[in-house]
Amino acid sequence: MLPIVKGNRIKELDQQFAVSKNITSVDLMEQASDAFSNWFCSNFEDRSLSVYVFCGSGNNGGDGLAIARLLDQKGYSVTVVYFEDVQLCSEDYQSNFNRIPESVTLVKADAWDGEIAEGSIIIDAVFGVGLNRAIGGAIHNIIDLLNSSSAIRLAVDLPTGLPAESVVDGLAFHADFTLTFQFPKLSLLFPEHIKFVGELHLLDIGIDDEFLEKFQGNSFYIRKQDILGRHKSFHRFSHKGDFGRVLLIGGAPGKLGAVSLSSYAALRTGSGLVFCAPEFEEPLEIQFPYEEIMVYQTRANADLSVMDAIGIGPGWGNAIDPDYFLSIMVRFDKPMVIDADALNLLAQNPKLIKYVPENSILTPHLKEFERLVGKMEDHSERIESASLFAVENKVILVLKGAHTLIALPDGRRLFNSSGNQYMATAGSGDVLTGMITSFLGQGYTPENAAICGVYQHGLAGEMASVAKRRGMIASDIIEKIPDTFIDLGIK
Numbered sequence: 216m217l218p219i220v221k222g223n224r225i226k227e228l229d230q231q232f233a234v235s236k237n238i239t240s241v242d243l244m245e246q247a248s249d250a251f252s253n254w255f256c257s258n259f260e261d262r263s264l265s266v267y268v269f270c271g272s273g274n275n276g277g278d279g280l281a282i283a284r285l286l287d288q289k290g291y292s293v294t295v296v297y298f299e300d301v302q303l304c305s306e307d308y309q310s311n312f313n314r315i316p317e318s319v320t321l322v323k324a325d326a327w328d329g330e331i332a333e334g335s336i337i338i339d340a341v342f343g344v345g346l347n348r349a350i351g352g353a354i355h356n357i358i359d360l361l362n363s364s365s366a367i368r369l370a371v372d373l374p375t376g377l378p379a380e381s382v383v384d385g386l387a388f389h390a391d392f393t394l395t396f397q398f399p400k401l402s403l404l405f406p407e408h409i410k411f412v413g414e415l416h417l418l419d420i421g422i423d424d425e426f427l428e429k430f431q432g433n434s435f436y437i438r439k440q441d442i443l444g445r446h447k448s449f450h451r452f453s454h455k456g457d458f459g460r461v462l463l464i465g466g467a468p469g470k471l472g473a474v475s476l477s478s479y480a481a482l483r484t485g486s487g488l489v490f491c492a493p494e495f496e497e498p499l500e501i502q503f504p505y506e507e508i509m510v511y512q513t514r515a516n517a518d519l520s521v522m523d524a525i526g527i528g529p530g531w532g533n534a535i536d537p538d539y540f541l542s543i544m545v546r547f548d549k550p551m552v553i554d555a556d557a558l559n560l561l562a563q564n565p566k567l568i569k570y571v572p573e574n575s576i577l578t579p580h581l582k583e584f585e586r587l588v589g590k591m592e593d594h595s596e597r598i599e600s601a602s603l604f605a606v607e608n609k610v611i612l613v614l615k616g617a618h619t620l621i622a623l624p625d626g627r628r629l630f631n632s633s634g635n636q637y638m639a640t641a642g643s644g645d646v647l648t649g650m651i652t653s654f655l656g657q658g659y660t661p662e663n664a665a666i667c668g669v670y671q672h673g674l675a676g677e678m679a680s681v682a683k684r685r686g687m688i689a690s691d692i693i694e695k696i697p698d699t700f701i702d703l704g705i706k
């Protein structure tokens with residue numbers, strides 16, 4: 216998995232990597248700038264475009280100067296606006312300043328007329344991970360101006376003004392696209408920053424994962440290539456028992472759809488047998504839209520030990536007796552998936568938390584998480600409390616949203632890369648519960664069930680949204696689950 220290295224370690228990483236490859240830091244800057252300009256050329260093919268590059272005094276500005284030179288070579292019309300006298304800038308900035316060809320218009324910010332031709336592109340290379348205070352003075356005025364421009368805005372590594380790990384305080388550049396080097400900086404994944412980050416892309420600048428691991432902390436980014444190796448394979452003689460017997464508990468009158476979506480998602484994820492226990496007086500009379508789902512009674516002393524996995528909570532309603540929930544946890548006594556109304560029940564009865572089986576997977580969205588632990592200031596605080604909750608309670612906490620966080624009981628924090636805004640539709644969380652429960656029932660470790668479930672849920676959402684966009688609904692996500700196995704090469 217890709218380490219999300221902290222901003223304050225990146226300089227050291229840069230230097231050590233350059234030494235290990237027998238190159239200079241300015242060579243690495245060239246590799247980064249080359250990756251940026253290649254991305255630029257394949258996304259903005261019209262060479263008659265005017266490009267304005269804004270350069271700060273550090274290495275982010277150095278990248279900007281190298282990018283300006285490379286785009287000029289490719290035939291774009293390039294203007295560089297810079298802020299600081301060159302002798303006061305970083306060494307690699309100075310090398311690139313000296314290489315700026317005459318064909319690039321070079322203008323100091325205080326002499327710039329503030330004009331940006333219609334249809335131009337702005338590149339922000341003012342500050343990256345070296346930001347150490349709020350933006351002020353002339354830079355503030357120019358960023359303000361750029362933010363109100365109709366031009367397309369690109370940020371190099373990090374939009375200027377965003378700190379690498381915390382929430383922005385004051386002004387920041389509003390990018391339409393952020394092209395970040397090698398790995399995402401943590402703050403690029405915060406919901407508060409979506410208007411600054413725009414569409415996020417990672418650019419490979421040649422630093423291998425093995426080298427990055429030397430600088431890893433507790434945060435990682437889940438990519439497509441991390442999934443295949445976490446899957447189990449089944450063979451020609453596997454029978455439905457091998458694929459697991461799972462139970463989904465939930466669905467009160469008026470909310471049957473939720474648990475029905477979870478159950479159907481579990482079937483599409485590969486479960487051999489899917490049972491559902493809806494919260495009705497006469498559950499056996501319930502007709503599900505999917506005939507493959509069987510009804511199970513969990514009241515009284517029904518044997519839960521015959522189940523390989525249980526997912527509990529979708530549409531369960533708010534009239535559940537906490538003792539009944541407790542009896543399910545005690546009777547089952549293996550990791551389970553806890554979602555929606557079951558999480559609300561935990562929030563209302565905190566004493567129940569100690570009965571949650573170890574390594575269970577809790578899947579709150581932001582509101583449900585706040586009900587569990589109290590109100591939080593911002594995403595940075597949310598990440599810390601999710602991680603603390605997972606460690607203290609020995610559970611896996613899946614904090615849902617864009618870049619869903621999987622907080623593991625050993626303190627690692629995994630951020631998801633798949634999914635998109637079209638998944639913000641009723642029932643898509645119920646689908647996730649069904650998928651994770653299914654993997655757990657197929658014998659995956661809770662960690663792998665959570666990782667594969669979260670990643671593939673996002674991938675299925677991406678696939679379904681290609682044809683449906685904002686018209687996508689939760690059952691469209693379910694229909695694409697089988698395609699995710701094909702796309703990932705999983706047998």
Ligand SMILES: NC(=O)C1=CN([C@@H]2O[C@H](COP(=O)(O)OP(=O)(O)OC[C@H]3O[C@@H](n4cnc5c(N)ncnc54)[C@H](OP(=O)(O)O)[C@@H]3O)[C@@H](O)[C@H]2O)[C@@H](O)CC1
Pocket residue numbers: 225226228229243244247271272273274275276277278305341342343344345346347348349350351354371372373396397420
């Ligand atoms: N391995 C990689 O990932 C690679 C990284 N690379 C690139 O390096 C970038 C990091 O470069 P960096 O460390 O030089 O920091 P950067 O962001 O340019 O700014 C620091 C300068 O800004 C100043 N300053 C700070 N805040 C300020 C403020 N509010 N207002 C005014 N000034 C402020 C501060 O000066 P100070 O006044 O504090 O002395 C300092 O001089 C990284 O984001 C990426 O683009 C690639 O080249 C190669 C591979």
Ligand SMILES: Nc1ncnc2c1ncn2[C@@H]1O[C@H](COP(=O)(O)OP(=O)(O)O)[C@@H](O)[C@H]1O
Pocket residue numbers: 580615616617618619633634635636637638639640641642643644645646647672673
């Ligand atoms: N912008 C987004 N990007 C990626 N995934 C998203 C986005 N918005 C929502 N999702 C995903 O959709 C699901 C929504 O779950 P939830 O809020 O529980 O919805 P519901 O209660 O309607 O089922 C989560 O898995 C979440 O990660």
Ligand SMILES: [K+]
Pocket residue numbers: 275339340341342343370371372373374375
């Ligand atoms: K920048």
